[in-house]
Amino acid sequence: xxxxxxxxxxxxxxxxxxxxxxxxxxxxxxxxxxxxxxxxxxxxxxxxxxxxxxxxxxxxxxxxxxxxxxxxxxxxxxxxxxxxxxxxxxxxxxxxxxxxxxxxxxxxxxxxxxxxxxxxxxxxxxxxxxxxxxxxxxxxxxxxxxxxxxxxxxxxxxxxxxxxxxxxxxxxxxxxxxxxxxxxxxxxxxxxxxxxxxxxxxxxxxxxxxxxxxxxxxxxxxxxxxxxxxxxxxxxxxxxxxxxxxxxxxxxxxxxxxxxxxxxxxxxxxxxxxxxxxxxxxxxxxxxxxxxxxxxxxxxxxxxxxxxxxxxxxxxxxxxxxxxxxxxxxxxxxxxxxxxxxxxxxxxxxxxxxxxxxxxxxxxxxxxxxxxxxxxxxxxxxxxxxxxxxxxxxxxxxxxxxxxxxxxxxxxxxxxxxxxxxxxxxxxxxxxxxxx
Numbered sequence: 001x002x003x004x005x006x007x008x009x010x011x012x013x014x015x016x017x018x019x020x021x022x023x024x025x026x027x028x029x030x031x032x033x034x035x036x037x038x039x040x041x042x043x044x045x046x047x048x049x050x051x052x053x054x055x056x057x058x059x060x061x062x063x064x065x066x067x068x069x070x071x072x073x074x075x076x077x078x079x080x081x082x083x084x085x086x087x088x089x090x091x092x093x094x095x096x097x098x099x100x101x102x103x104x105x106x107x108x109x110x111x112x113x114x115x116x117x118x119x120x121x122x123x124x125x126x127x128x129x130x131x132x133x134x135x136x137x138x139x140x141x142x143x144x145x146x147x148x149x150x151x152x153x154x155x156x157x158x159x160x161x162x163x164x165x166x167x168x169x170x171x172x173x174x175x176x177x178x179x180x181x182x183x184x185x186x187x188x189x190x191x192x193x194x195x196x197x198x199x200x201x202x203x204x205x206x207x208x209x210x211x212x213x214x215x216x217x218x219x220x221x222x223x224x225x226x227x228x229x230x231x232x233x234x235x236x237x238x239x240x241x242x243x244x245x246x247x248x249x250x251x252x253x254x255x256x257x258x259x260x261x262x263x264x265x266x267x268x269x270x271x272x273x274x275x276x277x278x279x280x281x282x283x284x285x286x287x288x289x290x291x292x293x294x295x296x297x298x299x300x301x302x303x304x305x306x307x308x309x310x311x312x313x314x315x316x317x318x319x320x321x322x323x324x325x326x327x328x329x330x331x332x333x334x335x336x337x338x339x340x341x342x343x344x345x346x347x348x349x350x351x352x353x354x355x356x357x358x359x360x361x362x363x364x365x366x367x368x369x370x371x372x373x374x375x376x377x378x379x380x381x382x383x384x385x386x387x388x389x390x391x392x393x394x395x396x397x398x399x400x401x402x403x404x405x406x407x408x409x410x411x412x413x414x415x416x417x418x419x420x421x422x423x424x425x426x427x428x429x430x431x432x433x434x435x436x
Contacts, residue, residue: 016206054206055090055174141172148189211235293325310343
C-alpha cells in the first residue's frame, strides 16, 4: 500500500469456491490441495494487502482432519506474511447447528468473519462493517445457507444503513444474481440484483463456479472496475466434478488493484484473473450415436493411439445411442488401463448419456452433478404435492431436511434404540407433529 496525498494504492485477492476435499478420487483431490497451496504462494508473491474468500473454502462443513490441517497451514502462511483473510461461510461451509469447521479458523485468527449482524426490533437484518486496518477499506457481507435460503436474509437486509456508510466499501456474498446467471445455471435459485445494497466499490461474489463476467477469465489483461463490472465471481479455484474438469480444465482467482481516495469515496481499480494450473486436462468426447459397439471400440482405440497423455488427467465422455450392442460391454477398466499405460495421471470415464436402441430411452440430466440432479427432482416433485398450510417451498425444504436426517449414519457407540429415537424426534420436528 502506497499513499499519495489522499490517494492510496491497494491490492487485494478475491478467492471463491475452493471446495477442499470435494473429490472422492483422492488423486484428483490432491490437485485441489495443490491449487490452494499454489494460490497462497502466488498471493504472497503479489504482496497483496488482504484476501477475500467469498464462501465454500471447504466442500462440507465438517471436513476430514487432513483438510482442516491443510487450510490452517496455508492460512497461517498468509498471517505470517501480515496478510489478513476476510470472508464468509458458503453453502457448503454452513452448518445449521453452528458446528462448521470455519469456526476453528475464526478462533485461531486465520479467518475474519465479516458476516456479523443482528435482527432489529422491526425485523431488519443489520450487518456490521469490519475495517481493514491498513487500507481503511470497510468490508461486510452475508453468509450463505443451504439451498440458497440466505435469499430470505437478503429480503430483510437493512440496505439503507449499509448504503449510507461512508468510505470505500466491499460487499461479500455467496448467492447467484439472476441478471448475471449463465444459461447452465438456469435451474438454480438466484436473487435479483436489486437485493444487493448500493454504493459499494466492489461486490465479491461466490457460489457460481464459472467466472463472471466471462471476459475477466478469457482475456489475460486487466479489466477496469466500473458500474458495469463491479460484481465479480472468480469461479472455482479448481474443478470439483467431471463436468467442470471437462469444461474448464483449471480454475483460478482474481487480483484487484489500483488507487482509492477515501475522503472523496472514489476509486480507480482493475481486476485481473490469475489462472492456477496444476495438471493439464485432456477432454475426449466420443460420439457413439448410430454406431455399433465394434465401431465405437475402433474409434476409442484410434483416439487412444493418436493422443498424448503423459502426466495428464483424461476425461472421456461417451454420448449417443448405439445401433447394436449393450453399453455395459464397453469395458471401462480396459480403456482406462490403456490410457494409464501411456503415462496418464488419472482417467475418468462418463457413460451416463450413452444408450442403446435395444432398450427404451431414459431421460437423463446430462452434465449435472448428483447434487444438482437431486435438487431438480425434489423441486419438480414438491410442485406436485399439496399439504395444508405449507407452501411448495416449505415442502421442498422439508424433503431436504428429511433426507439430511435419514442420511446420517448410526455412530458405532450409539445404540439402535437411541438412533431410532433420533429419527423419530427429527421426523416430528420437521413435520411439526405433536403426540396426543
